[in-house]
Amino acid sequence: MQTDLAPQLLDWYDRNHRSMPWRVPPGARAAGERPDPYRVWLSEVMLQQTTVAAVREYFQRFTARWPTVADLAAAEDAAVMAEWAGLGYYARARNLLKCARAVAVDHGGQFPASGAALLALPGIGPYTAAAVASIAFDEPAVVVDGNVERVMSRLHLVETPLPRAKPELTALAAALTPQQRPGDYAQAVMDLGATICTPRSPACGICPWMDPCAARAAGVQASLPRKEAKAAKPVRTGLVWLVTRPDGAVLLEERPAKGLLGGMAGFPTTGWDGSTLPAPLQADWQEVGEVRHTFTHFHLVLTVLRGISAGNPTRGTFTPRAAFSPAALPTVMRKAWDLAATPRPA
DNA sequence: TATCCGTGGTT
């Protein structure tokens, strides 16, 4: 009975709700309480390709510092980038600010209440538009993330590999999306995928959709969804210069606004494709070791050079030690700092 | 449409 699937899942959700800082529990929601669209949007952007555990503390810090979208819109770029440091996919932070400012300027400080209008905002794609529309505004939008793709591929035994199967899985998800409690339903499917219908060893024995699940009946649930093979990651190498002035100031530069780690603060480096660049100034360089870091599509081995100089750098700006926080750096830069700061055996 | 874009936890 396909028509009973959504109510079955909502019953499960009511009994197994997971508390999160950006959520309104189903009980309070039934009593009329509505989530703050700003908090729903912020959490959904943070949750793009990112785990709930990783997002929690960032969400708390952002909402404590910028309680409303107007506060965020008025923030300085560098402050937001520094607060996002470590969370990854830094284009999200750049688009977060663009979006907040668009809401402030073009929408009177209120998030538009439809999925179609949300989709037009920076950093909001099909998933996030549907998630915010359903969770914050009760629109029966079709929410399709990696969890939903996995659940649908198993429930309906879809053997077409991703990403080719995406349109089919979206259509299947649309057929199940209810008019009643669409926001709770969206969160319920994603919770199901996150806690029961997991990638490797799904807990089918306690799944509310065990009976109608075609993959479970065929015993192939763990092999779905199928995915196209991914390209191997090449190894890239480069140099990074950690320069301090005798007074302790640290040489930092803001990376270009686009591309890898775009808009983030960092230490000057060579290119990472074998190209060579001159050092930012003259110094007696000391090699402290190597830092290894894996990005989305390549492995990086960075040789860390340390030097002390009071000269005028050709790149970057000396930042007073008191104004420098390693926590404001992307992880690969923080690794380099930690390596240079850690005493090594002679 | 294919590629680019981080990070930390899990297996």
Add this chain to the structure above:
DNA sequence: TAACCAAGGAT
């Protein structure tokens, strides 16, 4: 340990 994986979006 290397591969895989996560509440994707922009270009």
